[in-house]
Amino acid sequence: MLKDKLVALKKSLIEQSLLVQKMIESSFLGLFQKEIKLLEKVLELELLVNQKEIEIEMDCTALIACFHPEAKDLRLILMIMKMNLILEKMGNLALSNAKSARFLLQHPYNSSLIDLASMAKETINMLKNSINAFITEDVMLSKQICKNDDVVDRLNSKIFKKLVTEVIPTPPTIESAFHMNNISKNLERIADLATNLAEDTVFIAQGQIFKHNSLIKDLA
Amino acid sequence: MNYRKIKAAVGVNILRLFIAITSIFLVTFLYVIFAKGGKVISWEFLTQSPRRFMTEGGIYPAIVGTFWLTVLSIGFALPLGVLTAIFLTSYAKPAWLVRIVRVAINTLAGVPSIIYGLFGLTVFVQLFKFDVSILSGALTLGVLAMPVIINASEEAIKTVPKDFREASLALGATERQTILRVILPTALPNILTGTIISIGRVAGETAPILFTAATFYTRLLPTSALDEVMVLPYHIYALMTEGSHAAKQVPIAYGTAVVLLGLVLFVSAVAIVIRYNIRKKRKW
Amino acid sequence: MVNNAHITTEDLNLWFGDNHVLKDVNIPVYDKKVTALIGPSGCGKSTLLRCFNRMNDLIPETKITGKVHLYNKNIYESKTDVTSVRTKVGMVFQKPNPFPKSIFKNVAYGLNIRGISKSKINKIVEKSLKDAWLWDEVKDRLHESAFSLSGGQQQRLCIARAMANDPEIILLDEPTSALDPQSTAKIEELCLALKDKVTILIVTHNIAQAGRISDFTAFMYLGEMVEFGETKKMFTVPKDKRTEAYLSGVFG
Numbered sequence: 022m023l024k025d026k027l028v029a030l031k032k033s034l035i036e037q038s039l040l041v042q043k044m045i046e047s048s049f050l051g052l053f054q055k056e057i058k059l060l061e062k063v064l065e066l067e068l069l070v071n072q073k074e075i076e077i078e079m080d081c082t083a084l085i086a087c088f089h090p091e092a093k094d095l096r097l098i099l100m101i102m103k104m105n106l107i108l109e110k111m112g113n114l115a116l117s118n119a120k121s122a123r124f125l126l127q128h129p130y131n132s133s134l135i136d137l138a139s140m141a142k143e144t145i146n147m148l149k150n151s152i153n154a155f156i157t158e159d160v161m162l163s164k165q166i167c168k169n170d171d172v173v174d175r176l177n178s179k180i181f182k183k184l185v186t187e188v189i190p191t192p193p194t195i196e197s198a199f200h201m202n203n204i205s206k207n208l209e210r211i212a213d214l215a216t217n218l219a220e221d222t223v224f225i226a227q228g229q230i231f232k233h234n235s236l237i238k239d240l241a
Numbered sequence: 242m243n244y245r246k247i248k249a250a251v252g253v254n255i256l257r258l259f260i261a262i263t264s265i266f267l268v269t270f271l272y273v274i275f276a277k278g279g280k281v282i283s284w285e286f287l288t289q290s291p292r293r294f295m296t297e298g299g300i301y302p303a304i305v306g307t308f309w310l311t312v313l314s315i316g317f318a319l320p321l322g323v324l325t326a327i328f329l330t331s332y333a334k335p336a337w338l339v340r341i342v343r344v345a346i347n348t349l350a351g352v353p354s355i356i357y358g359l360f361g362l363t364v365f366v367q368l369f370k371f372d373v374s375i376l377s378g379a380l381t382l383g384v385l386a387m388p389v390i391i392n393a394s395e396e397a398i399k400t401v402p403k404d405f406r407e408a409s410l411a412l413g414a415t416e417r418q419t420i421l422r423v424i425l426p427t428a429l430p431n432i433l434t435g436t437i438i439s440i441g442r443v444a445g446e447t448a449p450i451l452f453t454a455a456t457f458y459t460r461l462l463p464t465s466a467l468d469e470v471m472v473l474p475y476h477i478y479a480l481m482t483e484g485s486h487a488a489k490q491v492p493i494a495y496g497t498a499v500v501l502l503g504l505v506l507f508v509s510a511v512a513i514v515i516r517y518n519i520r521k522k523r524k525w
Numbered sequence: 526m527v528n529n530a531h532i533t534t535e536d537l538n539l540w541f542g543d544n545h546v547l548k549d550v551n552i553p554v555y556d557k558k559v560t561a562l563i564g565p566s567g568c569g570k571s572t573l574l575r576c577f578n579r580m581n582d583l584i585p586e587t588k589i590t591g592k593v594h595l596y597n598k599n600i601y602e603s604k605t606d607v608t609s610v611r612t613k614v615g616m617v618f619q620k621p622n623p624f625p626k627s628i629f630k631n632v633a634y635g636l637n638i639r640g641i642s643k644s645k646i647n648k649i650v651e652k653s654l655k656d657a658w659l660w661d662e663v664k665d666r667l668h669e670s671a672f673s674l675s676g677g678q679q680q681r682l683c684i685a686r687a688m689a690n691d692p693e694i695i696l697l698d699e700p701t702s703a704l705d706p707q708s709t710a711k712i713e714e715l716c717l718a719l720k721d722k723v724t725i726l727i728v729t730h731n732i733a734q735a736g737r738i739s740d741f742t743a744f745m746y747l748g749e750m751v752e753f754g755e756t757k758k759m760f761t762v763p764k765d766k767r768t769e770a771y772l773s774g775v776f777g
Contacts, residue, residue, distance in 0.1 A: 022717060022737055083757035087736035404622035408683070411580060412635040412690065413612035422638070427625055522670075 023088045027097060030080055031156075034101050034108075037073050038152045040066055041108045042145065044115035045211060049141040052122035052204070053134060060126075063119035070112040077105045096228060100221040104155070107214045107221075111148070114207040114214075121200035121207075130197035132187060137205060140176040144212045147173070151218040158226040163219035167231070173212040180205040274502065278495025286496060291458070300497055302462055306375070306470035307504060309463065310454060311444045313379035314386060319436060321383075322390030327420055329391075330398045350388035354448040357385050361453035376466040378454025385449055386439040393435020397428035430516045437512040444505045447474040457483070473501040529556045532577070532694055532724065537591035539572060541584065546572050548748045550591075554694065559716055559725045561739035561756070563732060565776055568745040570728045574696050577726065578614040579607050596693060612639070615687030615695040615723075620703050621679035623671035623686070628663050631671050631682055635690040649689055656722065657685035658715055677708025684715065694724040702730065713738050732772060736760055744768045 044066045051059035081102045154162040184198045223231040289299035361381030371377045401424050409419040455475040463470045480494040530553030539547035547569050554560050562570040575581045592599040600610045623631045632650045654660040659681045701709040716738050743753045752768045763769045
């Protein structure tokens with residue numbers, strides 16, 4: 022009864038995460054490969070993601086109302102509700118990136134995109150890993166993801182500093198610079214949210230709150 | 242000492258006293274009968290007809306007579322009694338008929354047995370023209386036994402859990418199917434108990450068969466239901482009051498009593514064994 | 526979701542003597558779904574259940590107005606053959622009540638009373654016991670007394686017995702309240718499996734049970750049908766304040 026429904030719910034969340042992952046990838050590849058069609062795809066996906074977010078939330082509520090789940094079942098449903106929110110936020114950030122990327126395609130910025138590319142790659146990896154960790158309830162992997170957040174943070178700082186030093190001598194490019202920065206900032210935010218996903222997986226698997234790279238409280 | 246303990250001890254011992262008194266009566270009763278009648282018992286006694294004014298020979302005809310009267314009267318009373326009980330418990334309509342039946346049963350249960358005898362004489366012997374015969378006697382005794390059987394059957398049917406009836410009806414059975422397939426089979430052991438009690442009563446009654454079936458002496462064994470017949474209880478009475486050779490006949494009377502007791506106990510034992518076997522298969 | 530309701534009540538009212546027990550009840554029972562009747566003690570849910578197979582007829586001084594439709598037929602029409610209605614509507618009671626007969630004879634009872642041939646009976650008995658998840662446990666002792674089974678097994682036997690008649694709908698009157706938790710869980714899962722074969726209407730005083738197994742729920746209070754709807758919607762956002770109060774345990 023409940024078990025089957027939880028399996029279906031988990032599957033739903035994974036599908037949502039794949040949609041969001043595609044949004045992030047498309048938003049960046051559209052910029053990198055100068056493909057405006059990819060950016061338009063992000064807009065389409067956003068509608069799907071929003072609809073699915075509501076479905077997942079209603080399913081979670083119904084399961085709690087009808088089944089009074091306890092222990093791990095309860096943790097799973099509550100965390101899926103949180104992760105649902107997180108994924109929707111990631112989707113919004115990916116959409117913001119797509120809009121910035123569209124601007125940049127029309128007003129290119131003369132700076133190398135290499136750092137941004139690395140950042141994108143690393144962020145998408147973090148998201149993929151956090152989803153895999155969720156599927157298999159891999160606590161070790163989850164904790165690892167939280168540690169990798171630093172890499173993305175550093176790249177974000179680097180890009181910011183570079184933009185600041187480069188943009189001052191060439192004012193007309195300031196808007197493009199802002200958009201570049203926006204993309205970078207959003208990617209950093211996405212990476213951060215990916216670590217939240219990982220923390221939630223630890224709670225599901227072990228009932229321990231793992232935040233800011235350490236165990237806060239032992240609920241056992 | 243504790244006042245309550247004393248009261249309890251006194252109570253228990255009074256009960257023991259009464260049980261002892263009752264047991265003494267029973268034991269004395271059996272002893273007297275068996276002591277005075279035991280020496281007359283022999284194979285000849287049981288299988289032969291009486292000879293020479295009942296001073297010699299046996300009481301075989303009386304045994305046969307009592308046996309048939311008992312079997313036929315129960316055979317008549319049992320189905321009628323059970324059907325009446327089914328009517329009272331399951332159908333119970335119309336209400337006026339139910340009231341009449343109940344009044345009838347309660348009244349019949351209290352009627353003195355000699356009046357049954359007169360009733361049997363008037364109705365079966367004279368009105369139906371069955372004459373003094375096993376048939377008249379069996380019918381009379383049957384009417385006597387009915388109240389007991391009806392009451393026992395009614396109680397037996399009421400004891401069957403309502404669940405069974407509900408379950409049967411819910412599966413689409415009619416009331417009749419429910420009674421035949423579920424209720425009666427379940428009530429059977431307790432119905433048999435009522436029957437056992439009736440057997441004892443019927444075998445030993447003298448007054449109802451006085452004018453309807455019994456005769457003091459007949460040479461031949463009964464060949465049909467319309468023959469008159471010798472019976473054990475009447476034989477005892479006759480020997481004790483009208484016999485001409487008291488010295489030899491009194492022991493024979495006691496011997497007859499022993500046989501009558503034995504017969505009743507035997508038939509009851511058979512019925513008990515049957516009931517035991519049914520209960521064993523039941524397991525609930 | 527397209528649902529068909531071929532079993533419904535229409536303005537159903539019932540009195541036990543002067544006591545107005547069911548008031549203008551209109552309820553759809555959807556095909557091949559589990560519908561639960563919930564409500565506090567004395568609200569009339571068992572009485573309503575028993576209207577579907579006319580078992581209330583057994584209680585004296587019962588008066589009924591309104592209709593109960595069973596696939597195009599109003600079963601309260603005069604001249605209705607009640608025994609044939611009861612063959613199409615199976616019932617399982619609160620306390621398991623197998624007959625004092627063998628396991629086989631219990632399941633075959635409904636078939637025997639209709640004079641079904643022996644060869645068919647064997648097959649139907651096996652199928653019914655399999656449907657009730659009891660076959661493996663009893664296949665080697667079909668002729669032993671039904672009372673040699675445990676409480677949970679006896680209840681499954683009663684379910685098999687009802688299934689043997691191939692009914693349109695099975696009525697369950699608090700079927701697990703006399704059972705231990707494991708047997709209860711087994712019967713709940715059995716209901717979920719059975720609903721593909723037969724419509725199920727279940728009375729339960731256990732709200733969580735209704736949440737676990739039912740597709741639709743009807744909440745009754747003081748003889749009225751207060752609310753009816755999809756279980757997950759009703760349990761999340763009840764429309765009536767009384768339903769809300771009952772579900773949150775304010776009374777019951």
